[in-house]
Amino acid sequence: MRGPLEWDEGGASERTVLAWERSAIASVAVAALVLRGGIVDGLLGVAIPVAALLVLCGAAEWLFSLRIYQEHDRPIGRGAVLHGRAFVALSAVTLIAAAGSVALALTV
């Protein structure tokens, strides 16, 4: 098993893990806001699916944060970089959140 210095030079893995965790928090926070908006405006048919998507996003982001540290024998040289589709999915959910928020905003 490699030593920690060789394994995660510059802390890039660790910082990436933290970035994923921050993103998870942000996703869940906006999910809560959307849900609140749905409850206040009575547009639950939009709010609940959008909030659910965002929570799923948060869960996925948290899971992504785990994958880098999970395999301790995976040195950074072999990388643990995600395939582009994960990012497209994240951006898609962000867009959906925006669309849902517009709908909620318009029904005030």
Added chain:
Amino acid sequence: MTEVVGASDSTAMAGRSDPHPRPAGTSTRGRLKAALQQIRPRLDEVGSEPDPRFTFANERTFLAWARTGLALIGGGLVAAQVLHFGLGGARLLVAVPAIVLGGVIGIAGYFRWEVNERAMRLGKPLGYSSLARILAVGVAVLALLSAVLVVIATLNG
């Protein structure tokens, strides 16, 4: 790929000529552009490409400033709406500085990003930014103001 393009070529690169040479006797607009080019050359034409990690880090730093600015503005608006100190318009004492601080940080963050990018391209040190100090002092003042107002409001019953 991964050749770290570093600071060593900066002197050679800094004097790079304008890739879009203009003919003599151009319009006023052309001359204005040329003058601006002298004072503030486009980022593309300055220095050399830094290590992409530095570019990325700079960008993330800018985004963090932008989010901080927006959060302060949002917080100020919410404070103006929601706080009740029972002292007339006292909540504006908290709301207005928060919003002003947020706007200043949001805009200053952009210039900080550009200055850093330029410095990295030229291989110069990043230089000191007063942005962090402004934020720290601003937030401390806001906290102090809020605390004082809360105490006064509570004392007033």
Added chain:
Amino acid sequence: MADTPGVSSTQSRRGRRGNAGSAPDPRFSFANERTFLAWNRTALALIGGGLAASQLLRVNVEGVQLSIGLPLIALGAVTGLAGLMRWRASERAMWSGVPVPRSRLAPALLSATAGAIAVLSLVLLALGQLRS
């Protein structure tokens, strides 16, 4: 480039994505990844902020909630897209061994919006339009 130490067979297969390029240093990819996440969080912050503004702002002037809330949400959507596009362009550039392109419009737009929202808020406050 296949002799680059640390590049496993999985990664040289990924060279399909680029034009006969090879996997960049994973630290660059990680940095790219973190930057994408930062853009996404900023987008979410804008969307959340716009949503909150449209609901929580009670203003005496008609339609102000929407004129602050909707642009914020729209900017959030744009920011999210910009982050994705930037990530892709950077990843492609790194695989091809070309300098990473720099986003210019999005940062300027973001900052300008922050400033505009600040000014607008101050004007609203000054005109005493916020109901309490």
